[in-house]
Amino acid sequence: MNLTKRKILKAATLVTAAVLAALCCIMLAACNKHKQNVEDDAALRQTSVTRVSNALLSSLGEGWEAGLSDEQILKLDDAGEYVVARGVADFAADILKKSELLTGKLKVLADAVESEDGKALLADFDSNLDRIVPIFNMVDFTRDDVSGLFYLLLTSLVSDSGNVMNGILARLQALRSLPGVGTSAGRASIDGAITTINSARDTLVPKGDAKAELLGALEGAKGAITNLIAFVYNMSSSAFTDEMLENMLTGDGALSDVTDAELSTIVNALSQNIVELKDSLTDSELEKLDKAIGLVIANFDKDFLPSALYSQLYAQVVQFAKYANMVVGVIPFMCDMATSAAELFKTTQFVEQFRTVVAGSADSDSVAYGLNTTIFASKIIVEIMNSFTRDKFVSVVNNIRAQGKADYQKTVPAIIIDLILNLSVNIGVENDEDLLLPVHKDIMDDSYLENMVNIIGFHFNIGKFRQTYYLYQNGLATLIDLVSAANRCNFEDLGAHNSVDLGSSVNDELIRLWYESYNVTGVSKVQQLNLALNEKICDDLIAFLDDYYNSPDRRKLLEDLANREFLTAEPDEETAQQYVQTVLDSGAGGFIILLSLLFQLIA
Amino acid sequence: MTFKLALRNITSKPGRALATALAIAIAVAMIFAMLSFKAAVYDFILASETSASGAADIRIATTSSSSRIVDIGGPLDEVEGVGRVTPSLSLYATLGGEYVQVRGFRQGDMENLQDIELVAGSVDNIGIDQVVISKAAADKFGAGVGDRIELSLGSIKINFYVAGISQASGYFLSDSPYKVYGRIAGVGRLLGMPEQDSFCNEIYVEAADGYDVNDVMACICALPAYKDLLVQATGDNGYIEEQTSSLTAPVVLAGAAVFALGIAIIVLLFMMSEQEKVNLISRLSVVGATRGQLLGIFLAESGMLALAGVVLGAGLAVGIFTAICKFTLSMSVSYAISAGKLLGAMAIGFVAAIVSSLYPIFKSMRGSIRQNQLSLSAGGKLRFIIPIVVAAALAVLVGVEFGGVAGTAGTAVLGIVGIVLLFVLAATAAGPLLHAAASGMGKISDPTLKVASYDLRRNRRHARSVSLLTVGMTVSMLLFMAWSVTTDVFTGYVQDFSGMVFVSNVRANADVNEFTEVEGVSFATHIVWKQGSLKAEGVDKTVNVLGSAGALELADFEYMTPKDEVESLINSGKPYVFIDYAVQQLYGIGKGDKISLVIDDVPRELEVGGILRHRLFNGLYAVVSADVIEAQYGISPDTVLACVDGDMTKTVGALSEKFASRNYYVVEALEAYRWEMQSTQAVFDLVGTLAAVVTAFILAVGIAATLVGRSTEERNRVAYLNAGMSEGMLLGAEIGEHALVALTAFALSFVLSVPLTACLIHALRLFGLYFEFMYSEWVVAVVGIAMALGYTAVPLVFNFKKKYSVKRV
Known part of the structure; x- marks a missing residue:
């Protein structure tokens, strides 16, 4: 091999080696950088959660x-x-x-x-x-x-x-x-x-x-x-x-x-x-x-x-979990109702009017504002009612009925709706005692609505009652607090009488027995009553649906209310009275009032 | 035996053989580069223009008179021929004070149109508050994967997290302004919308296999849901072709010269050793070699050299050209290497080499053996006559061409003829000019110069060298002038927009007075600014439509038609269009002629109301009033053009602040054009780089040819040394030769570059480009001087002195 060729070979070997070395360095740096990035991320994550x-x-x-x-x-x-x-x-x-x-x-x-x-x-x-x-x-x-x-x-x-x-x-x-x-x-x-x-x-x-x-x-x-x-x-x-x-x-x-x-x-x-x-x-x-x-x-x-x-x-x-438990069976239907109500908002005309109503919330005492919220609520209700058939509503009710048989908590939505419907009809009565009388006396007797109100109170206060007992045990609540919490659960009104009489000489053991009587026996009794009410409530709801669909006059009243323009100025007394009477006569007064109150709260 | 002799010829002078093969390789590379240049630019522009639409064939978009957002879904799925549908939400927001284009897709749709090649991070399961940005944007804003960035639109500010950083490819190939990609549900929050992927303002549709895009488009347009929306094909191939032709025209013309030069290089290379070969032929003839055997020897020798050269040239061609494209245009675009063009370049190189190698045999047949041995040949007055004839022809041509009698097409053709004649003049006049210069140099008393002068006049290889160098230098100057012309032509007019601001995303009923109220704004007008096609008999040209009577205030137009008349017609509400003098000159369209102006695929016939003149868009614009555009095309203005006579930065800031809540985009016109020009700049870079590389090639080949020719004169050098000349003196003489050759080449090519540039500009009219003469003497001078210096330094660089030897050859 002559000198030139040897030189060339040597140069080629050196260059190849240098290139390979450079490649190795680059690869190592890249891998290291990746590893470094991962480590940096993990360290930052730990630091952040610690902070x-x-x-x-x-x-x-x-x-x-x-x-x-x-x-x-x-x-x-x-x-x-x-x-x-x-x-x-x-x-x-x-x-x-x-x-x-x-x-x-x-x-x-x-x-x-x-x-x-x-x-x-x-x-x-x-x-x-x-x-x-x-x-x-x-x-x-x-x-x-x-x-x-x-x-x-x-x-x-x-x-x-x-x-x-x-x-x-x-x-x-x-x-x-x-x-x-x-x-x-x-x-x-x-x-x-x-x-x-x-x-x-x-x-x-x-x-x-x-x-x-x-x-x-x-x-x-x-x-x-x-x-x-x-x-x-x-x-x-x-x-x-x-x-x-x-x-x-x-x-x-x-x-x-x-x-x-x-x-x-x-x-x-x-x-x-x-x-x-x-x-x-x-x-x-x-x-x-x-x-x-x-x-x-x-x-x-x-x-x-x-x-x-x-x-x-x-x-x-x-x-x-409890709130979800109450409504889980009817969530799909509630979604359908919400999307049908949303259809109202697809015109700028309605949205403009809606904004006018919202603007009125600045003067919440104004009569026009109150009436406007009822008109708004009527529009929502009519839109929903027109979006579904009677059969659809009935199937939802029967679904609640079936679920309520297995779990008493699932009857709560039905109880609330039935109460409102009954109140809607009774809202104009002169005698306050007649407010809680059922509309369909062939389905429910006079005590039912009162029981329904008490059951609602029970559902929303039983947890507080239990917590108050724990606080009492730890010296953070008094006996009076405990008794008040029990009263709010409406045990006595629901017929779940306590076998233990606290009397005048109270001690911890007596209080424990008194608590257990309510917490175990009383709760059990209320649950049984709840389940018994379930059937009647669902039948009552279907009866109200029949009332609506079989009463064109009432439907027309509701639709007339819904079609009214929002008020832009304070109405005179006669006009205001007329509005109110229409609401009361529509048969959906309770819902209208409830929705309008809800709207006022949000606005 | 034949093969052995041929091989011995090659191996006896390995340096010369290597130089020959290299020179052939370089010539092949140059030819290939010129053949492939236009296709590479086309690939790049196609990729840039379709970067947003990618695989889609049809784009459906909202307009200034339609809804700004629409529901995703709808009846598209029921249209026959519709394949994959990709909705997106596209809007402009600000990031770090700069406008960026933000685009959202549905979950999983982001890579439907383009693949995203990531440098870091991931786009899998991208969250609604995550985005992908380009590497350039990441560097600009200092954002890495996982970092939070804040995008603003009006008064709404939303934070996003960088999920991935992409290469400058696919969507991010056209990254000016910077692109930010995310989910519709995330991007939509900038509009105050809820976090849902249920709405969009663009829909990209891929036509199903076997369906014609136009048919599918027609079906979509027929649907009521899309009647107000813009439905158009993506990647208008006609426009891209036109754009490519315009950008590459100067280089294509200059490339023809490079092409010819490439062949000439190969021919001259073999001619360098012509005399030596003639001598060899005569010696072999003496010992009884037949013509057939002689033919066989030279064919074998040149065949081997040519084969080595073209194979090496193929690798060099593909490698260097692809590298140039990747580094100047884009790394991520695939540039199609045409096998046909590569084989063509190789074939041209091979054939030229073979044919050239046969010339010595042909020459030897003309002379006797003695003449061939003694290198005796007639002087030939032809080499003086040819340049004179060519010069005369040129004089006539110049008179006709610049006299304006030939018409536009005629002038363009004469321009091409002029280019050819000028190169012929360069090739043929260089030798005699060198001869004359050498004679003049011989009068100087310095012995070194006298020796150089003698050698220059006696040795014909110097005549070939100076021809080669002159033509090469002229070609290089032409290439660089082409680069200079290309750059000036497409960017020169941009400065005319320095006092203007675009305000876009404006509703058609916006009050223009609100803009003029802002301090610094002297004038504002609603305008429709779009691209359209101007069609007439034999004409189909893309033009920039300036849709406003107020457009006449934008620039200092020269009114070829009286100004009063133009203003009266444009405000008449009748369908008039106003075109540039360049269009009139190029296509013969004048006042009163009817043309078809196509905007958004809607053709309408308009009458030419007048002729204006300005270098705006190189004359490729059409002024129409906004009323006419609305009446004829149903397009409402969505832009306000404001002229600023105050402080630009302050005025832009004031406009931005005033209209921020309405989501108007306020952009300085120069900035907007920077976005437009960004991708074109890459083409300018390619042209410049190509010019530089070709220049280097030419110089290398010129030097190689010199070395080859010089290698046949070792006997002469030995004779000088034996006669007592010192090595230093001999070196000085060689340097003197090189210097005079370089000086001659520079002088001649510099002078010829002026008419050459003029002819080039005339010839461009064949490509639909019309503009006035422009010439950058500094460009020409720098190129020429660099090449001249390079050539002059050859004796020193290649250390001629080291190889001087007094041994007998």
């Missing part, structure tokens, strides 16, 4: 800072509550970390809760969990974020709460075992917390088959649950507000001077939320949702309520 957890903790108690030493904790008078709250805050942080929320959003959430506005919102967080909504709005949480988070909370309460409580307990026990440190109040608080957590662990934490069953039910109903939560959140944050209307109908705004066609598109978009909910709740989905809700209530609706935040978490979940 949220610490901010939450700080908001729950005076002096409750993160990172307190054992000695500092034991010096707190509410040391036990601190440790429990720390555990719950960490649990919340863990949920956030496991969630599908973008890391960027977690950072924004952390920034938000540490800001002055965020701190103000968190200030009453433990007693008012609704504060979570404005916090979510501050950080642009979407409906998917919220629904995903709620579902994760649900499943985590089932799957992880045991471990959380074990962790809290271990911490409490570790603190208790520290000798010669802290105040007596602090140590007493630790002891109290240990007792509370032990009890909570036994009663609130599902185990074994129950746990598996509940997790399975939640998994099966995941779609339905998340869709329902997303719907509720979306409606709370993107309603057809007056601001939106203001922007659309005046010269300003991206969609200013909106046309009827555009308005139709906008309303369709708003209604899409409702349509999506209905489409997602097929019969099989409803069944799964029903089962899951039932299990959640059965597992978590306990008398026992540990620390403030903890109880609020469970209480909110149970409350949501």
